[in-house]
Amino acid sequence: MKLIESLNRTVKLALDDGSAGSLEEALARFGGFHIQIIVGEEVTHNLALQAYLQTVLNAAPRTFRGEVTIAGSLDFVFGSSWHMGQTLLATAKSYGVYPESVNSSKATLVVGQSSVEVKSFAFALYVQCTTNGFVLSPDPLELSAQDASGVVGVAAAGAALNECFQYLYFKKTWAGQRLIEYDFPVALTGGTVPDSLRVIGLGHLGQAAVWTLGFVQSWMRSACRLVLQDYDLVSESGLSTGLLTDLSSVGQLKVDAVKGYIDRLMVDSSVIATRMELDSETFVSESVCLVAVDDFFFRKKLDRLRGTSLIEAGIGEGVLGFTKFQLHVFPGKRLASDVWTGSSEKSTKPIQISAPAYQKLLHESSDECGTTQLAGRSIATPFIGAFAGAHLVAYSMCHSSTEVDAIALDVNSLH
Known part of the structure; x- marks a missing residue:
């Protein structure tokens, strides 16, 4: 198995910040x-x-x-x-x-x-x-x-x-x-579960949102229609962040792995194992969509997703950014195309492999492409995912009454 598919996403921090001279040391x-x-x-x-x-x-x-x-x-x-x-x-x-x-x-x-x-x-x-x-x-x-x-x-x-x-x-x-x-920026008291909910993207943030739903008693007792959408497979690396995955999940579609957990709650759910395409206007029947897709260009097109209230969240990147998250509600005071303007900084910023651990991997493998791909993967933690996922669910319960349609938080700055 390639290292990029097995490396713990939090352990990767020690490679990126240069504090570990090798993977073994990390x-x-x-x-x-x-x-x-x-x-x-x-x-x-x-x-x-x-x-x-x-x-x-x-x-x-x-x-x-x-x-x-x-x-x-x-x-x-x-x-x-x-x-x-x-x-x-x-x-x-x-x-x-x-x-x-x-x-x-x-x-x-x-x-x-x-x-x-x-x-x-x-x-x-x-x-x-x-x-x-x-x-x-x-x-x-x-x-x-x-x-x-x-x-x-x-x-x-x-x-x-x-x-x-x-x-x-x-x-x-x-x-x-x-x-x-x-x-919380929204009032949880009196919040109601939407009658239908779609979760788009089942990486660590999307899984954290579904995990949180399992503790919402009104959802457990309701007839809320839950739809899960993702096209990717669970990797060993994903086990380090995905709250609804275990060793038996590796190689499964993420939608199937997560649905397997939901079935234990005896709650009905359905899956869509394809990518959500937004090249033109796309209509969905669910009343609320939780979007947890780490893709700048996808987020930029969210105005094309019609017929629903959107709550979108994302985790920050890099050694200094992995404790940060932001959330947006659409329709809101701004369009998605105004929130994400220009080009993705991630896609234009060169990936550095000068840290000691990456230089050691490069020396051992002589695979510059593979080493660069590994260095380009995001640092991620299950606990920041849990904090952000809880906010996605909180906003899904208050989507029709909230006046705060955008938040940006660093968990290190809570007080």
Whole structure:
């Protein structure tokens, strides 16, 4: 298998920023990243915290390649969503997360009220889910709101894992030490699930949106018609970011892999395994389309997609951009063709292979084309995808009432 199809998309950061002299060195570095999860009793009856916990269990092992462990109240059974009917312990093991005694040297996420004393830990982060957002703090927090949405829990997990990553990888002194109080730009209370929804693009962002839908109880109970559209196959590399893929998914069409997960929820869905063409006006029957396609020229043509409300999002690129995301709602105050003007910076900017790891690969393979292709692949993380995917879903529930039709956020700048 070619390296471009197997390389972990987050590990690639160490190649791009020049901190690793080889792929082996990058893998060894990520193999040293350990985190632990401490679970309190509160989780057993709070949907948002269950969404937070399941998202952490799913996303963390894809990035923190050393070890992810869990401790605390592990015997309760999930009453809804992706792991309905499973115990927390069985769910954790399904992601390769195993129980272990609490270790003060590990980066720690505390979920729910816990009696474990973590003041002496170098990194410990508490979470509180509120009606329209979340709080992350190194100090204990109040109980989470009982009416907090699962959408909030997914976004909070994405932000919390980013704090862990900034602490372990970049050694940022602020990571895990600051108070983050975040509210969604749209009001989640009173939001309704559209009667029909199409997700276009099932890479890590599109999968994160569908993953988030699994925690929206009103969607689970509704007759919403869900359509999945993508033409690409799941690669081994995609497992590092795709929340709805596992080893059995490799080689499958992404639409089939994701539908396989949705079928577990006993929710009806259909697939379109072709590229969405926008060379001329294209009409769709779904009331809302979530667009998660990483293609400048496709986005530029979104005005041609008719008969629907569009919510489009994308993740930033490069060593300094992978924690950023932007979202647009169409029709809105601007046309898509006015948002994306000129040519794609990505397509015109030369790809650099001067970093030590790429020079080593080039020396070993003598394949300049292949090395350049690898260097051109985007850095991506499952946790930034989760944060952005939660926003796609939030906007799909409030698409007819929101006045904020564009946002741009850097998860590192939350406060």
